Amino acid sequence: MSSTDGNVIEHENYPTPEAAVRALLNKIDFKADDSFFEPCCGDLSDADGNELPCIFNLVPLDIMQKEWAEIRMGREFLTTDYGCRKFDVIITNPPFSLSTEFLRxxxxxxxxxxTLIFLQRVNWLGSKKRVRFWQEVGMPSKSPILVPRPKFDKSKKGTDSCEYAWYIYDNGDRTRNIPFGLSHSIAEGYKID
Ligand SMILES: C[S@@+](CC[C@H](N)C(=O)[O-])C[C@H]1O[C@@H](n2cnc3c(N)ncnc32)[C@H](O)[C@@H]1O
Structure with missing residues (x-):
């Protein structure tokens, strides 16, 4: 995900900052037998084979309970038929241009x-072309806004200019520690005055 300056990295490969992921996961009560899915997990390890601190790796469940897709690793999400499989928890930061398809x-x-949690820009809510979409899928009940604003484009100075939020649909009471409606998700280790 990047601000709309026209320069998009191939496949919109913008990993979610580790501190933002940790701040979210610290507030989630996973159940011991939960199954988890990350539909566009990004790189799971670096060139030396070291595990990267991405959503998939940081979710505190056994690897056998976790599933992933990632187009750059030969698992395209939107065209894969998962049959009758369902997942208890899905958390992702999707490619911005495919967000509606991913959310559906x-x-x-x-x-x-x-419980479904989705990272997205806050100004994704008010677009005219998505009004019907929102009527169809429903608004998230919780939307903690990321503080500080994440920096997805490492070539730019400072943070991105727009707000991002975790869009939360929680039918399983796993996010008791996150308030309903708008709130803040303060990056792990980030000091506020
Ligand atoms: C914004 S990045 C986020 C990566 C990861 N979810 C995270 O939060 O760090 C989007 C990711 O989606 C992957 N991607 C793009 N189109 C995809 C598709 N159709 N199916 C699966 N993965 C896709 C990209 O390669 C990239 O890794």
Missing amino acids: KCKSLLAPGG
Whole structure:
């Protein structure tokens, strides 16, 4: 995800900052037998084979309970048929240009009592072309806004100019520690005055 300056990295490969992921995961009560899915997990390890601190790796569940897709690793999400599989928890930061398709499909893959969390720009809410989409999928019940604003484009100075939020649909009471409506998600280790 990047600000709309026209320069987009191939496949919109913008990893979510580790401190933002940790701040979110610290507030989630996973259940011991939860299944988890990250539909565009990004790189799981670096060139030396060291595990990277991405959403998939940081979710505190056994590897056998986790599933992933990632187009750059030969698993395209939108065209994959998952049959009757459903997942208890889905957390992702999707490619911005495919966000509506990703959200629709993620909702269809969510198990009853499941929790879906999606990173997205706040100004994704008010677009005229997405009014029908929102009527169809429903608004998230919780939307903690990331502090500080994340920096997705490392070539730029400072942080991105727009706000981002975790869009949360929680049918399983796993996010008791996150308030309903708008709130803040303060990056782990980030000091505020
Ligand atoms: C904004 S990055 C986020 C990566 C990761 N979810 C995270 O939060 O760090 C989007 C990712 O989606 C992957 N991607 C793009 N189109 C995809 C598709 N159709 N199916 C699966 N992955 C896709 C990209 O390669 C990239 O790794």
